[in-house]
Amino acid sequence: MRTLLQLQYFAVIAVLFLSGCSQSLNAPVKYYQFEQSIKPMQRKSTDTAAQLRVSTVSLRGALNNRGIAMKMDNNQVNAANYHLWSEAPDQMLTASAHQTLFTELGNWMVIKGLPVITDKDQQSYYELEYELHHFNGDNQGNADISGLWRLYYTSFENGRSLKAIHYFSEVNPLIGDDYEGLVESLEQSWQNINQQVATTLSVLSHE
Template sequence: MIKKLWLFCFVMLTAGCTSAPASINYYHFSTSNSNHSITLSAQTIPLVLADPVLYGAISNRGIAMKSTATQMRNASHHLWDQPIETMLLNNAEQQLTLALPSMFISKKRAALPFANQSHYYELQWEINEFNGGLNNNAEISGLWRIVKYQKGLAQSVELSRYFSVSVDLSQDGYSGLVMALEAAWQQVNQQSASTLLEVFAPH
């Protein structure tokens, strides 16, 4: 009997070792670079995009989902294919460049026009939610602010806005969640672009 038990355990262990590991799926936003050029002038306003800051479970590579109102979990086999802040930053640069033709959008200060190196504005994000919700939806919330820089030093906070966006999933699964999260992030950038157009419009 004991020999049979050991044989059963050995067979089960061997089967576990030889079974194929679960595959890992990687995801990213679907938007791609579009051909766009901007003509710089003395009136062009330089805007630097800071890396978004994400808090808690949403900063991990595993796609985050709420399991209860007070609990969050990260997927083990459904991951972002790059750091989330990098993906959000690249996507925001594309959107804002198209939406704000009077501004020079840059992810790095070194790329600013030489004459404007010492004077520019910086767009900063702090993100508290970037996850699947409890109602078959995607959620993103946090705040964005515009900081004025002079000679490399922060001078003042020009704007600060909280945002909270929820988008219903149009299809099930992680692909549907990623599409909804992308749509939510686009709404955030559209809202900020509309505000910036009003604030920096020529008077």
């Protein structure tokens, strides 16, 4: 009798396990992206005071995975299986940063990436690098973007030099208690960071 009960118990556990796996396998994959509106703008290099080149954003470890990251504790970050970014986070964040900086810095020529430009008049420029250590939600109901940015200046005469390093941390409550709310909160935090960067850059004396 005991053996029969044990077999029945394990059979129930197996059914529940297989049922859970089946539901997971049938779960629809949802894709997310930053919903940053694009404003029609144009700018000529001859009308600007400085050039800023925005490097591709660097994310540590698994944060650049398509699965949206959630921090479980101090030493564990999980990537979602069915809630994915629509593109690699580094590309999405770089495009968003470029758009915000281009909008905020009206007298700068802001360029995404590091194109080869041979015009001698454009050999002096600033270069912005982002390094993100956190880009995730957490188990306290927050969206967390933390890291640092570096600013370099390159001139034809003096070469490349490091001008500044700034650490930042944007940890804010989620706008909604789901992945959509997390994505919206991360986007707002990222815009805040880039607006702060723009404010810092706008007061620089152009060399």
